[in-house]
Amino acid sequence: QVQLQESGPGLVEPSGTLSLTCSVSGGSISVDNWWSWVRQPPGKGLEWIGEIHHSGRTNYSPSLKSRVTISVDKSKNQFSLKLRSVTAADTAIYYCADSTGGWKLDYWGQGTLVTVSS
């Protein structure tokens, strides 16, 4: 069973760029899966950010598309999230997740809290 682990700064300044990495273990990122980022503001619900395939194909949430880039590094078995021009509204727990197919998110990382504040 694949395991996912998010890493990155826990504090980002307003107007800056949020950068997170998800490390995949127990399996290859180059299988025919889609790799997603999902976030959850404290005390609120889940919001899907976007996904990437190892081929580099991406899909993004329309509401975040202008500020988001998701990339994959097959040599490191990782995929990454960059969210630009952040505000306090981007403060959330950020999860990476794996879809093995069937339009569902099968495996999730433990999540990492990112706070946007000066």
Place this chain on the structure above:
Amino acid sequence: EILLTQSPGTLSLSPGERATLSCRASQSVSSSYLAWYQQKPGQAPRLLIYGASNRATGIPDRFSGSASGTDFSLTISRLEAEDFAVYYCQQYGTSLYTFGQGTKLEIK
């Protein structure tokens, strides 16, 4: 973009009772694209049901899902203490995922 509306917002029940959680889509959703997740405090969501009615690996058979048109349901036949959590429905369509706002299942 398809919106998912979950009801009720909070459901208060006792262990041993039956729970039925609802998820209504704003337009037609293929059953194949509908999933349910459970989230406990401080934990990541866990996949329970996919394809509207298929249990994920390791999920007890007291959890079941069903679909009728744009209405989807998650039923827990006999609540156990570990089932009290927040539940989210999710759909995938036109290359994006959307989630419902969640139902909190609390102990009465």
